[in-house]
Amino acid sequence: MIKILRYTEYLYLAVAIISIYKIATLWSIDPKETYIFIFFAVVSIAMFLFRRRYRKRFEQRKKDNQQ
Numbered sequence: 924m925i926k927i928l929r930y931t932e933y934l935y936l937a938v939a940i941i942s943i944y945k946i947a948t949l950w951s952i953d954p955k956e957t958y959i960f961i962f963f964a965v966v967s968i969a970m971f972l973f974r975r976r977y978r979k980r981f982e983q984r985k986k987d988n989q990q
Contacts, residue, residue: 928978932971939967 942964946957 928974928981932974932978935967935971935974939964939971942967 942960945960946964949957949960
């Protein structure tokens with residue numbers, strides 16, 4: 924289960940990186956089109972941080988219960 928949580932963290936990070944790349948490439952062409960990618964990047968980074976914190980809490984709780 925913890926491996927799945929770790930993979931979802933990096934999935935959100937990948938979405939953020941792709942969104943940031945699209946922002947960089949589209950900004951000079953049409954800044955209005957980049958707003959959706961800015962939203963995706965911000966939400967993806969926030970979800971990455973939230974999932975990482977949740978996974979670490981889950982691991983700590985599992986470790987405490989085993990002791």
